[in-house]
Amino acid sequence: MLRTFVLLAAAAALLAAPQTPARRTVSLVVANGTVVTVDPARRVIARGSVAIDGRDIVAVDTADAIATAYRGRDTIDAAGSVVIPGLINTHTHAPMVLFRGLADDLALMDWLQKYIFPAEAKTVSPEFVRVGTRLAALEMIESGTTTYTDMYYFEDEIARETKAAGLRGVLGQTIIQFPVPDAKTPAESLARTERFAREFANDDLITPAVAPHAMYTLDADTLKASRALADRLNIPVIIHLAETADEVKTSQEKYKLSPTAFLESLGFWGPRTIAAHGVHLTPEDIAVLARRHVGVSHNPESNMKLASGTAPVEALRKAGVTVGLGTDGAASNNDLDMFEAMRQAAFLHKLVSGDPRAIPAPVALEMATIEGARVLGLEKTLGSLEPGKRADLLVVSMASARQTPMFDPVSHLVYVTRGDDVRTTIVNGRVLMRDRKVLTLESRQVLADARAMADKVRAAVR
Amino acid sequence: MLRTFVLLAAAAALLAAPQTPARRTVSLVVANGTVVTVDPARRVIARGSVAIDGRDIVAVDTADAIATAYRGRDTIDAAGSVVIPGLINTHTHAPMVLFRGLADDLALMDWLQKYIFPAEAKTVSPEFVRVGTRLAALEMIESGTTTYTDMYYFEDEIARETKAAGLRGVLGQTIIQFPVPDAKTPAESLARTERFAREFANDDLITPAVAPHAMYTLDADTLKASRALADRLNIPVIIHLAETADEVKTSQEKYKLSPTAFLESLGFWGPRTIAAHGVHLTPEDIAVLARRHVGVSHNPESNMKLASGTAPVEALRKAGVTVGLGTDGAASNNDLDMFEAMRQAAFLHKLVSGDPRAIPAPVALEMATIEGARVLGLEKTLGSLEPGKRADLLVVSMASARQTPMFDPVSHLVYVTRGDDVRTTIVNGRVLMRDRKVLTLESRQVLADARAMADKVRAAVR
Numbered sequence: 001m002l003r004t005f006v007l008l009a010a011a012a013a014l015l016a017a018p019q020t021p022a023r024r025t026v027s028l029v030v031a032n033g034t035v036v037t038v039d040p041a042r043r044v045i046a047r048g049s050v051a052i053d054g055r056d057i058v059a060v061d062t063a064d065a066i067a068t069a070y071r072g073r074d075t076i077d078a079a080g081s082v083v084i085p086g087l088i089n090t091h092t093h094a095p096m097v098l099f100r101g102l103a104d105d106l107a108l109m110d111w112l113q114k115y116i117f118p119a120e121a122k123t124v125s126p127e128f129v130r131v132g133t134r135l136a137a138l139e140m141i142e143s144g145t146t147t148y149t150d151m152y153y154f155e156d157e158i159a160r161e162t163k164a165a166g167l168r169g170v171l172g173q174t175i176i177q178f179p180v181p182d183a184k185t186p187a188e189s190l191a192r193t194e195r196f197a198r199e200f201a202n203d204d205l206i207t208p209a210v211a212p213h214a215m216y217t218l219d220a221d222t223l224k225a226s227r228a229l230a231d232r233l234n235i236p237v238i239i240h241l242a243e244t245a246d247e248v249k250t251s252q253e254k255y256k257l258s259p260t261a262f263l264e265s266l267g268f269w270g271p272r273t274i275a276a277h278g279v280h281l282t283p284e285d286i287a288v289l290a291r292r293h294v295g296v297s298h299n300p301e302s303n304m305k306l307a308s309g310t311a312p313v314e315a316l317r318k319a320g321v322t323v324g325l326g327t328d329g330a331a332s333n334n335d336l337d338m339f340e341a342m343r344q345a346a347f348l349h350k351l352v353s354g355d356p357r358a359i360p361a362p363v364a365l366e367m368a369t370i371e372g373a374r375v376l377g378l379e380k381t382l383g384s385l386e387p388g389k390r391a392d393l394l395v396v397s398m399a400s401a402r403q404t405p406m407f408d409p410v411s412h413l414v415y416v417t418r419g420d421d422v423r424t425t426i427v428n429g430r431v432l433m434r435d436r437k438v439l440t441l442e443s444r445q446v447l448a449d450a451r452a453m454a455d456k457v458r459a460a461v462r
Numbered sequence: 463m464l465r466t467f468v469l470l471a472a473a474a475a476l477l478a479a480p481q482t483p484a485r486r487t488v489s490l491v492v493a494n495g496t497v498v499t500v501d502p503a504r505r506v507i508a509r510g511s512v513a514i515d516g517r518d519i520v521a522v523d524t525a526d527a528i529a530t531a532y533r534g535r536d537t538i539d540a541a542g543s544v545v546i547p548g549l550i551n552t553h554t555h556a557p558m559v560l561f562r563g564l565a566d567d568l569a570l571m572d573w574l575q576k577y578i579f580p581a582e583a584k585t586v587s588p589e590f591v592r593v594g595t596r597l598a599a600l601e602m603i604e605s606g607t608t609t610y611t612d613m614y615y616f617e618d619e620i621a622r623e624t625k626a627a628g629l630r631g632v633l634g635q636t637i638i639q640f641p642v643p644d645a646k647t648p649a650e651s652l653a654r655t656e657r658f659a660r661e662f663a664n665d666d667l668i669t670p671a672v673a674p675h676a677m678y679t680l681d682a683d684t685l686k687a688s689r690a691l692a693d694r695l696n697i698p699v700i701i702h703l704a705e706t707a708d709e710v711k712t713s714q715e716k717y718k719l720s721p722t723a724f725l726e727s728l729g730f731w732g733p734r735t736i737a738a739h740g741v742h743l744t745p746e747d748i749a750v751l752a753r754r755h756v757g758v759s760h761n762p763e764s765n766m767k768l769a770s771g772t773a774p775v776e777a778l779r780k781a782g783v784t785v786g787l788g789t790d791g792a793a794s795n796n797d798l799d800m801f802e803a804m805r806q807a808a809f810l811h812k813l814v815s816g817d818p819r820a821i822p823a824p825v826a827l828e829m830a831t832i833e834g835a836r837v838l839g840l841e842k843t844l845g846s847l848e849p850g851k852r853a854d855l856l857v858v859s860m861a862s863a864r865q866t867p868m869f870d871p872v873s874h875l876v877y878v879t880r881g882d883d884v885r886t887t888i889v890n891g892r893v894l895m896r897d898r899k900v901l902t903l904e905s906r907q908v909l910a911d912a913r914a915m916a917d918k919v920r921a922a923v924r
Contacts, residue, residue, distance in 0.1 A: 097866075101873040105808075105822035139863040304809035305877075307818040334877040335864045344809070346567075347766035351810075356769040360567035401601040402797045402881070404559075404909050405916030411563040415767075415796040418880050419864070447866050454867030 023071040026053040027429060032063045033078030033395060034409050037385040038085050038369045042362065044409065050083060052391040055204065055429040060385045076424055076434070078395045082409045084365075085384050086146025086392035086427060087338035088372030090297035091238075091276040091326030093152045094162075095124070095132025097139065098453055100330035102461065108244070108306060115461050116331060122460035124181035128453060129154045130161050135450040136336060137165035138441050143337045143419020146392040146427045147372070147382060149274060149297065149326065151211040151238050153182040156196040159206045166432045166440040168392065170274075170376050172211025172238035175226050177218050186222040190229055197233045205428060207236065207376070209274075214240040215259045216250045220266055227268050236377060239263075241275035241296075244308050248280045260285035269294055272377040276326065277302075278316065279309040286312065290319045295375030298367070300344040302328030310352045313345070313359065324372035325364075337419035342368050346414055361414040395424035485533040488515040489891060494525045495540030495857060496871050500547050500831045500846040504824065506871065512545060514853040517666065517891040522847045538886055538896070540857045544871045546827075547846050548608025548854035548889060549800035550834030552759035553700075553738040553788030555614045556624075557586070557594025559601065560915055562792035564923065570706070570768060577923050578793055584922035586643040590915060591616045592623050597912040598798060599627035600903050605799045605881020608854040608889045609834070609844060611736060611759065611788065613673040613700050615644040618658040621668045628894045628902040630854065632736075632838050634673025634700035637688050639680050648684040652691055659695045667890060669698065669838070671736075676702040677721045678712045682728055689730050698839060701725075703737035703758075706770050710742045722747035731756050734839040738788065739764075740778065741771040748774065752781045757837030760829070762806040764790030772814045775807070775821065786834035787826075799881035804830050808876055823876035857886035 028051075035048030037060055049066035051059040059066060103115035129152065140148060147168040150158055155173040162169040173193040175186050183189040190210075197208040210233075212218050212226035230237045242248060242259045251259045260281060263269060269292035278289070278296040289296065298311050316323050325341045327333050342364040349359040359367075373383025381390045396417060398406050403416050425433040432440050490513075497510035499522055511528035513521040521528060565577035591614065602610060609630040612620060617635040624631040635655040637648050645651040652672075659670040672695075674680050674688035692699045704710060704721045713721045722743060725731060731754035740751070740758040751758065760773050778785050787803045789795050804826040811820040821829075835845025843852045858879060860868050865878050887895040894902050 100867070100869075101877060102869045104870070104873045104877060105819050107818060111818075135863060135866060142863055301809065304813040305818065307812040307816050307820070309816075310813065334873070337864065347763065347806070348813075350769040351766040351772065354769050354771075356569060356573075356767065357567055358769070399909075400882075401597060401604055401905070401909065402799065404597060404912050405562070405919075407562075407564045407916070407920065408566070411566045411796070415563060415566065418882065420862075420880065420882050443863070447861075447863065450866050454869065457867075458869065 023069060025071050025073060026051050026058055027072065028052040028074045028076065028391075028431070029066060029070055029072030030076045030078050030083055030393065030395060030426070031066065033081045033083035035060060035083045035385060036365070036409055036413070038366060039384045039386050048083070050385055050393060052426070052429050055390055057385060057387055057389050057391045059387055076395060076431070080399055081423060082396045082398055082413065083385070084394050084396060084413065085369045086394055086425065087144050087368045088324060088376065088383060089140070089145045089148040089326055089336065089338055090274060090295070090324035090372050090375045091149055091151075091299055091328055092136070092336060093329030093331070094136035094148065094150050094158060095129040095152055096329035096331040097136045097336070098128065098132045098450060098457060100334040102331065102457060104334070119457050119460045120181065123453070123456050124153055126154050126157045129157045131449045131453045133158045133161035134165065134441060134446045136330070137162060137167055138438060138443060138446050139336050140167060141165065141425050141432045141438050141440070142422065143339065144394045144396065144422035144425060145336060145338050146394070146425065147376070147378070149238065149376060151213070153180055155208070156192070156199060159196065159200055159208065163203070163205050164440070166205070166427050166430050168205045168427055170207040170209055170236060170238075172209035174211050174213055175218065175222060176213045177222060186218070186225070190225060193229060194233065197235050209236040209238050211238040214243075214247065215262055216247050223263065223268055224266050227266070227270070236272040236274060237270075238274045238276065241278050242280040242285070243277035245280055258282055258285050260288050264288050264292070274375055277308065277311065279303055279311045281312055281316075283315070286316055286319045286321060289316070290321045295322045295324060297326040297375060298323050298345060299326045299328040299341070300348045301341060302332040304344070304348065306332055310348060313349055314353065322371055322374040323367060324375035325367045338368050339413070339417050339419050342414045361411045364414045365410055391429040392427050394422050394426070397421045397423050485531060487533050487535060488513050488520055489534065490514040490536045490538065490853070490893070491528060491532055491534030492538045492540050492545055492855065492857060492888070493528065495543045495545035497522060497545045497847060498827070498871055498875070499848065500828060501848050510545070512847055512855060514888070514891050517852055519847060519849055519851050519853045521849055538857060538893070542861055543885060544858045544860055544875065545847070546856050546858060546875065547831040548856055548887065549606050549830045550786060550838065550845060551602070551607045551610040551788055551798065551800055552736060552757070552786035552834050552837045553611055553613070553761055553790055554598070554798060555791030555793070556598035556610065556612050556620060557591040557614055558791035558793040559598045559798070560590065560594045560912060560919060562796040564793065564919065566796070581919050581922045582643065585915070585918050586615055588616050588619045591619045593911045593915045595620045595623035596627065596903060596908045598792070599624060599629055600900060600905060600908050601798050602629060603627065603887050603894045603900050603902070604884065605801065606856045606858065606884035606887060607798060607800050608856070608887065609838070609840070611700065611838060613675070615642055617670070618654070618661060621658065621662055621670065625665070625667050626902070628667070628889050628892050630667045630889055632669040632671055632698060634671035634698075636673045636675055637680065637684060638675045639684060648680070648687070652687060655691060656695065659697050671698040671700050673700040676705075676709065677724055678709050685725065685730055686728050689728070689732070698734040698736060699732070700736045700738065703740050704742040704747070705739035707742055720744055720747050722750050726750050726754070736837055739770065739773065741765055741773045743774055743778070745777070748778055748781045748783060751778070752783045757784045757786060759788040759837060760785050760807060761788045761790040761803070762810045763803060764794040766806070766810065768794055772810060775811055776815065784833055784836040785829060786837035787829045800830050801875070801879050801881050804876045823873045826876045827872055853891040854889050856884050856888070859883045859885050
């Protein structure tokens with residue numbers, strides 16, 4: 001009886017509103033925000049909405065146009081906020097959040113040999129990377145990263161936690177010449193990579209990758225084997241490249257070639273390859289990277305804090321190399337906030353070039369979104385708010401005193417916004433954080449587990 | 463009857479606890495935090511408290527020792543948080559928050575001539591600086607600045623708003639050669655400065671100052687008159703110094719001297735003088751600043767964003783020049799967050815020196831606290847948590863994922879903390895913000911007034 005009444009009432013309501021054309025019901029509408037699309041026209045909609053159905057964006061338009069055409073089963077009000085594509089971190093080592101601030105302000109070799117290597121040798125385990133990945137995922141969701149690129153040990157464990165948290169990841173199993181926590185030999189690591197890649201083949205969120213650590217920590221045969229495995233499995237390759245002057249020196253002494261040229265001589269380079277850092281590059285190196293369609297991950301904060309140098313970002317971009325942004329691991333930086341990476345990229349290149357027009361705010365935002373997607377070979381589905389792309393997006397508050405007044409939303413995103421201003425994070429159409437409440441992780445437990453694991457780290461370096 | 467019972471109950475309670483020695487009642491205890499004192503011994507108390515009576519700190523000790531000796535009429539629990547001295551911003555132009563993000567990524571002259579100068583000419587008024595100062599004060603209280611150094615127009619209006627908000631300020635009335643919103647001539651500005659200085663003589667929060675803008679915007683007579691006024695009134699002097707290569711060029715062309723040497727030739731330098739920026743300095747300039755006990759305000763974010771260059775901070779410190787940190791005005795930076803200034807100082811000098819040990823976290827924190835106090839000549843009363851000093855302090859949360867785990871509170875303050883992590887801000891013993899609620903300003907009205915004023919700014923540059 002009640003059910004009949006409800007049905008009749010619904011029918012009456014439909015009949016009573018004949019002026020409204022039939023609206024398509026979708027899973028979610030993010031409504032009434034300033035929508036910064038980063039689409040090819042770089043459209044900014046002053047009062048816009050995004051209609052999402054399932055995992056995909058179905059429409060991006062003025063709030064009125066979306067309200068006329070779509071009805072969301074769920075609606076998130078973004079009035080007074082800015083709606084942007086989710087940020088794409090093109091280089092990190094997620095579980096290293098458990099080492100953040102363990103040892104700062106040291107010469108590189110002291111830092112590695114007295115702290116990071118001993119801590120890793122004694123603590124890194126499947127449980128360590130699970131606890132660390134959950135902490136990193138919590139931080140990334142809270143600060144607006146929706147896709148991240150990783151390189152660490154036990155990458156299959158990282159993938160499972162990443163997927164459970166609802167984040168998207170291009171996750172690289174590390175290959176390295178010496179014994180490490182998850183493999184005694186590079187051959188073991190390569191075998192581990194293959195198992196990992198098969199487990200997550202065609203996964204909607206996880207893209208497995210092979211991550212030969214660097215040209216100075218691997219011999220030529222293992223570098224070639226890594227490339228061959230990637231080609232055979234059709235997965236991306238992640239490698240550190242020319243991060244420090246020491247790496248270049250080592251390469252020159254050993255091979256009489258720059259790191260880039262040495263890897264070129266092995267036939268290592270190819271598309272869907274992500275080179276992290278790219279600090280010390282010659283014009284010839286840049287030409288190789290452009291010709292081979294290698295993407296570069298620029299990590300301004302890590303490069304500054306570790307005094308590695310300044311990547312030639314403007315020269316790379318001018319040569320046609322795609323450059324995204326990364327935070328690097330939190331042992332180097334010490335956080336995973338991509339808003340800081342954007343601001344730092346803008347600041348750094350103005351300083352070094354002596355030109356305040358270098359890396360303007362719109363370029364910094366592109367590097368953290370659509371260019372990052374391009375670095376990962378995922379620009380067809382990620383990096384901008386466009387119909388048909390995956391629904392990875394953020395609602396970012398602009399209400400603080402620090403953000404008042406607002407003349408230009410893109411300037412504000414780069415120059416005065418922090419990760420903490422992100423209110424809502426959506427990946428693949430799923431709301432991972434809503435109004436600062438993370439829905440896919442038990443925050444309190446994640447933090448408690450991390451603190452307990454930190455006690456083991458402390459003991460390891462004592 | 464009830465009152466008698468309460469008195470009897472209180473007496474009984476006192477008698478029932480004879481084992482407790484008499485505790486001194488004080489106005490406020492900030493209890494159970496990790497106390498980073500920045501005192502001469504750089505003491506960090508893992509679980510400590512600060513006892514405050516009236517405007518002063520009376521004791522800084524372990525939580526147990528304070529609990530035994532003091533009873534606070536009010537108590538703020540800082541468990542799980544870090545307690546630090548309030549941050550000291552040694553250079554800003556507070557009302558310019560109303561221009562933040564108005565025009566970024568431009569060549570300096572375009573920025574000034576197309577945007578900032580027209581906007582200032584058409585909008586700066588007593589009402590403008592009041593609205594802007596309230597917005598800046600809100601942002602500073604929210605981000606942990608307790609003392610700031612200003613240089614702008616209508617500085618008496620700024621002083622009144624600063625005092626009403628409860629902040630401490632060293633506030634410099636601008637002197638400039640050409641007509642400006644608050645004076646047609648430098649003589650008018652000097653007269654205004656004298657009235658302002660007399661109004662706030664011996665004020666507990668406001669230190670009036672004279673602020674000759676720069677050597678390139680003033681003639682020799684006005685520079686000398688500014689110094690003479692400061693000496694007569696016994697007030698500090700604030701000046702921009704060697705911010706850009708252009709300033710040095712102008713000085714060399716006009717006087718065949720560096721800006722520092724030109725000012726030295728006028729007898730301009732002396733103690734209680736704050737030189738903002740100090741980017742382009744020769745070793746001889748540095749020797750002059752050291753000999754004259756001039757304090758330098760280093761503004762790493764502004765210098766990077768405007769591509770001004772890198773101040774020789776390590777050389778200045780080595781020569782014995784005191785160096786504090788500043789944000790510069792929000793038209794340049796674009797915010798007033800001193801945590802960002804600390805991080806940026808650490809990052810910038812590591813990069814430029816090529817040494818990851820440059821400006822380590824403890825030095826960045828010192829520059830934002832005790833060294834900042836020294837730059838202002840206020841180190842006897844400000845800049846560290848010590849008995850007898852003014853109670854200017856912060857409770858800073860360390861609970862976020864981004865700050866987990868914590869191995870070293872000083873590293874975390876510099877490398878992963880934002881102004882928004884400040885929970886409680888206390889100036890002169892008065893709680894200005896408690897658990898993120900600002901008590902001395904009507905936040906909503908302050909933001910609404912700022913947005914309304916921004917409409918006038920938009921119209922001015924259209």
